[in-house]
Amino acid sequence: MLHTSTLSTKNQVTVPGKARALLPAEDTVFYGRTHGLAKESTGEIFPLLLLMSGTELERRELAIRSNPRLTPVQQETLAMKLRAGIVEMALDQQNRLVLPSQFRDHLALERSVGFVVMLDSLRVWNPEHFARWADIVQAPSGVAYDPSLDDVLFLPAAPATPRTTGHA
Numbered sequence: 001m002l003h004t005s006t007l008s009t010k011n012q013v014t015v016p017g018k019a020r021a022l023l024p025a026e027d028t029v030f031y032g033r034t035h036g037l038a039k040e041s042t043g044e045i046f047p048l049l050l051l052m053s054g055t056e057l058e059r060r061e062l063a064i065r066s067n068p069r070l071t072p073v074q075q076e077t078l079a080m081k082l083r084a085g086i087v088e089m090a091l092d093q094q095n096r097l098v099l100p101s102q103f104r105d106h107l108a109l110e111r112s113v114g115f116v117v118m119l120d121s122l123r124v125w126n127p128e129h130f131a132r133w134a135d136i137v138q139a140p141s142g143v144a145y146d147p148s149l150d151d152v153l154f155l156p157a158a159p160a161t162p163r164t165t166g167h168a
Helices: 016-023 054-065 072-084 099-106 129-131 146-154
Strands: 005-007 013-014 031-037 045-053 085-088 095-098 112-117 124-125
Touching: 005 013, 016 045, 016 112, 031 054, 031 099, 045 054, 045 099, 045 129, 054 072, 085 095, 099 124, 112 129, 124 129
Parallel strands: none
Antiparallel strands: 005 112, 013 095, 031 045, 031 085, 045 124, 112 124
16 A cells, blocks of 8 residues: 655645655755656556655766766756756654645645655655556455556565585
């Protein structure tokens, strides 16, 4: 299930505790960037917000600048586009961010905000958009079901590795 939080009247939202691990020690700043993600089957584009640490933002810019398939002008253009849309947002001591109006508008947020903590960044969604993008359906029991995950969730058991006893 998508982790959700309620947007306060002051436009604050509590981010998942695990998202704090994305920031280096003592850093409390996330860098936000709006974007969209297309649904493969229909091509429909769904708005999302990427939040990342300064270190991750730098890593992405360096990846652009060191891409040998791009000309220097293309590298500069992409790096500038990446940085031009960035908004700095500080976490408070309660793990809350104030979402700027352009982010709320981009996501068409009303009260509920959805989060997906990835290995390198935090993805922020309108929960209704996420459910449509991910083709998540609610079973009559209320359980969310996504058949595309069946092969990942039900992997065959890993082969057993022989244990050594330390005896010869």
